[in-house]
Amino acid sequence: AQTVTQSQPEMSVQEAETVTLSCTYDTSESDYYLFWYKQPPSRQMILVIRQEAYKQQNATENRFSVNFQKAAKSFSLKISDSQLGDAAMYFCAYPLGGSSNTGKLIFGQGTTLQVKP
């Protein structure tokens, strides 16, 4: 069965510093997507970044980047130049169905990120 694991319930970072959030997953699929979502206090889920497993290059979106290690089934999120607005709960997610992407997302337990001024 597919699982997603985030082993860091809480993390904190100083403003302008860099922080890495960890995520591991388990799947027997060879092609799939992986996502990081942000849930701020408003509780609106916001897509941060997406990685396609067949792409060797790590995805990057402005200050957000991933370290995707397919063999290790690891998908960590790096936030550079952290800002106060980055404070939120972050979820790693895997869509059931691999590359066919059924849309059914399996979420990790979440990591609450605190940004200190």
Added chain:
Amino acid sequence: GAVVSQHPSRVICKSGTSVKIECRSLDFQATTMFWYRQFPKQSLMLMATSNEGSKATYEQGVEKDKFLINHASLTLSTLTVTSAHPEDSSFYICSAQKPGRNEQFFGPGTRLTVL
């Protein structure tokens, strides 16, 4: 863009009553929508897949008679919590996948409190 709305944003009801939550895709058609449940400081748990024009499919452990889902049009799915009890109090979130986009767009959620 791709916007998904939910109504109401929060609702308080008495135990034993039923509550309907609406999920709408405002600027795209969604043949499939999803309903999640989230307890405080916990992750989102997939409850069911809402299919336009057909029956919803429920995840293991989710009571289909308690959580009625209707997807009557390509832009609207409803979740009805029947005979609500305090343990049904939670945050309910819907999502929809825009055709051609490999990502889910989430509604803002509905906080249900059952007294």
